Amino acid sequence: MKRLISLAMALAVTMLLMLSVSGSGGRRVVTVVLNGETVTFDTPAYIENNRTMVPLRAVAEALGLEVTWDQTSATAWLSDGSWTPSLQGRTIVVDPGHGGSSTGAFYGGTAESRLNLAIAQALAEELRALGASVVMTRKTDVDVSLADRAAMANRLKADLFLSVHCNVSLTNSSARGVYTAYHGGSAQSRRAAELLKNAMVSAAGVPDMGAHDRSDLAVLRQTKMPAVLLECGFMSTPEELEQLRRPEHQRALAQGAAYGAALFLSAAS
Numbered sequence: 001m002k003r004l005i006s007l008a009m010a011l012a013v014t015m016l017l018m019l020s021v022s023g024s025g026g027r028r029v030v031t032v033v034l035n036g037e038t039v040t041f042d043t044p045a046y047i048e049n050n051r052t053m054v055p056l057r058a059v060a061e062a063l064g065l066e067v068t069w070d071q072t073s074a075t076a077w078l079s080d081g082s083w084t085p086s087l088q089g090r091t092i093v094v095d096p097g098h099g100g101s102s103t104g105a106f107y108g109g110t111a112e113s114r115l116n117l118a119i120a121q122a123l124a125e126e127l128r129a130l131g132a133s134v135v136m137t138r139k140t141d142v143d144v145s146l147a148d149r150a151a152m153a154n155r156l157k158a159d160l161f162l163s164v165h166c167n168v169s170l171t172n173s174s175a176r177g178v179y180t181a182y183h184g185g186s187a188q189s190r191r192a193a194e195l196l197k198n199a200m201v202s203a204a205g206v207p208d209m210g211a212h213d214r215s216d217l218a219v220l221r222q223t224k225m226p227a228v229l230l231e232c233g234f235m236s237t238p239e240e241l242e243q244l245r246r247p248e249h250q251r252a253l254a255q256g257a258a259y260g261a262a263l264f265l266s267a268a269s
């Protein structure tokens, strides 16, 4: 982290960062110009006690850093990719949703079960690259019961259970983005669901569809460790389905999810 901070500082110093001040009511609003381009903020930068208060995300993203936010611990992780948290010694069960006779959603000739498997395989690779030992509930297009998926994770005493799915909207034909689900009875699962969703949104550049209490889902109810169901995008939206089929997009989603998982487990107490 120290290395990252010094890198960010070096970047900030070498880039032309110009702050100018204009009056606005009680607070002085600050305009930030980075390399000649004005940085846009959703809430304006301002001066307080002779310090310039600038929204972190907008500046970090303008500097090319990825930002992941954890509401519970009020932590913002900034990364330029040169630092990654470790999953050494952790066991993670990756569960590609559906399979075999259960295709899940089916749009444009693509079965959800196949998309889930492709994304889950990329996720397993990314998690292993961070040091985790990963077990998949299925590696091919076969039927596995929901009870067996949860039982496998419980038997292994896994640190985290991640179920990979793709979404459908019957009411909004332009719905896009990542949606995660957790069991409302587990505060840790909720925290993991928010962290993974935030990291996936950031890594894949897709809309944030929120983290939701879905205690009705069997795999979330029956697993004894923190568990998150990832809805990676909407198959019912043709443009997003096109994206979901692309290996580079699957990889970006997987990298985000793995990074979120590693942040969750490295900070979990």
Ligand SMILES: [Zn+2]
Residues within 6 Å of the ligand: 097, 098, 104, 105, 112, 165, 166
């Ligand atoms: Zn599904």
